[in-house]
């Protein structure tokens with residue numbers, strides 16, 4: 001048996017029968033882990049309050065056997081909560097997208113300090129600043145690169161051309177095709193979306209890039225397709241985000 005002391009961010013929570021709850025945590029020292037907390041079903045539980053999604057805590061996890069999948073939370077103390085982020089629907093949805101992405105792209109018990117640092121910096125930033133879809137896209141591209149799901153966006157995957165105002169995404173290739181090379185690919189992406197994502201993937205800062213509203217919408221559509229095909233899971237939060245970003249009544253045209 002062993003005890004692990006580490007910082008953690010709660011990615012999600014499930015209720016189980018009776019008074020227990022299961023938490024998916026991304027921890028600094030162990031990577032993603034599933035942990036059970038006993039007796040936290042009551043809304044007044046202090047531990048449940050501290051382990052709310054997105055909160056950052058210091059936890060002590062107990063593992064009875066080496067191969068045990070579900071650890072037990074034995075102690076929790078709060079490092080940081082995010083009241084501003086958690087009180088705003090858009091910020092909360094963006095944070096849920098980031099949490100799902102980390103869940104989808106990482107395996108349990110695989111520590112990754114880079115992802116830990118990216119996640120905690122993002123949450124800290126979103127607590128103090130307005131959270132945007134473009135920041136999420138930049139974060140998602142870093143995570144995809146870090147976990148081996150990096151898309152190829154620098155040039156057409158068939159002919160190698162680099163500058164186009166319109167591209168098509170090929171899920172099978174995880175890459176883009178120019179209009180001349182496209183066959184049955186249906187997801188069209190703006191030149192601005194592709195060049196922004198290519199520059200982000202190569203390490204440029206978001207603040208150094210310029211892009212429009214349509215480019216951002218295309219980036220979210222692209223991420224939804226690419227993650228769905230290559231990681232094999234569909235992000236519910238990303239779908240919700242797209243509905244928030246594109247209001248049903250639409251903004252009126254002049």
Ligand SMILES: [Zn+2]
Pocket residue numbers: 156157158159160161177178179180181182
């Ligand atoms: Zn081409």
